[in-house]
Amino acid sequence: MNAPTSSLTPRRRSEIAFGESDFQRIAAFAKSEYGLHLEPSKKAMIHSRLGKRIVALNLDGFTEYDKFLRANLDTESDHFISALTTNVTNFYREKHHFEQLQSEVLPRLVERARSGGRVRLWSAGCSSGPEPYSLSGSVILLCPEAPKLNVRILATDIDPFVLRRAEAAVYSDEEAKIPPGAWANQVFEKSGGAKTDFRVRADVRSLVSFRQLNINGHWPMSGLFDVIMCRNMAIYFDNQTQQTLWRRLAEQLVPGGMLFIGHSERVSGPATGMLEAAGVTAYRKRSAS
Structure with a gap:
């Protein structure tokens, strides 16, 4: 038409x-x-x-x-x-989540990967890519050989236009700002294009796969995740839809897996029986027992 x-x-x-x-x-x-x-x-x-x-x-x-x-x-x-939808994001946003990942969560996952185990992380609502690339940079900081191991990061968003930007993996000087800390030199190399452009390093890119996904629709993933970041997405939904989302995310975690949500969000509904508070807007899935 x-x-x-x-x-x-x-x-x-x-x-x-x-x-x-x-x-x-x-x-x-x-x-x-x-x-x-x-x-x-x-x-x-x-x-x-x-x-x-x-x-x-x-x-x-x-x-x-x-x-x-x-x-x-x-x-x-x-x-x-x-x-x-509004795609506001930056690298290592809410850095306390990445500090917790680096000190408490990723070391045991790296140990598992080095022993031949499977490790999966999911950035839900990844926007133009800073969140999944920040996750990948954190993994590679602790485990430089991660691209050769069974470690993968799924990054999804409903907006195909921001996904194209994410896959391009090139950011301006302003977009590429990273908070001071261990990650400062972990994500970027010079792009070779505009003087102020930065490209995400090849090893960091290699862990991340981008897919379009309606978070309230069908999820085609068959395996469970060790870490899920779903931050500042639930604010778009009413209370009932939020509760359904929290439950589905909890079901998609392995026992002991971690869910990180936005600073203004709180898990509610049936998922509260499946998750326990484990930090600032961080939740751990309870064991089956």
């Missing part, structure tokens, strides 16, 4: 009307398709971001966009979800 020709002049395209009924349609669709809970306080953001998309498609307004979205879901859904 091709977008119809717009009657709006370029000067007025930023003035596309966005009423309550428009918001309710967008919010209902986001909830039914992706589990996103859009608060009324997000109206201005939705108006601005989807308004740009409406202009790009040369549509007349939100009613026409709603029809276009539903008729072209296979191709438009990526743009829709990218407009509604």
Whole structure:
């Protein structure tokens, strides 16, 4: 389906009307398709971001966009979800999690890997890549030979545009900033491109695989994880969806596995019987007994 020709002049395209009924349609669709809970306080953001998309498609307004979205879901859904989610991230964000990983969690996983065992980590909601690459840098700091062992990091996000950036693994000087500490020289090499660009080292990249995933949809992974980072994602969901997510994440951990969540998030619902507090917004899966 091709977008119809717009009657709006370029000067007025930023003035596309966005009423309550428009918001309710967008919010209902986001909830039914992706589990996103859009608060009324997000109206201005939705108006601005989807308004740009409406202009790009040369549509007349939100009613026409709603029809276009539903008729072209296979191709438009990526743009829709990218407009509604915010990809704020940086390397070693909430560094207390990485300090805990390095001192308490990773040493035993490295020991297992060196003995021929399997180690799996998952960055859920990985955005443009700083989180999984930070995980990988932490692993390689303790275990330089990790790329030759059975150690892998899965990085998933619903937004295919940020995943492409993540796979490119090139960051500006501002994006590549790392907090002082053991990781300072662990992640980057000069990219060879722009003077201020940094490329993630080959050994760090080698541990990470990127995949598109709707966290509220089907999870195709068959194995369990030793560490899951799912930080600042649940804030997009209502309470019931959050509780379902915590339970599913807990089920995806090995006994003793660690779940790290966002600074403003708390595990709730059935997962509280499966997980125990093990640090600041860190949880450990209880043993079967």
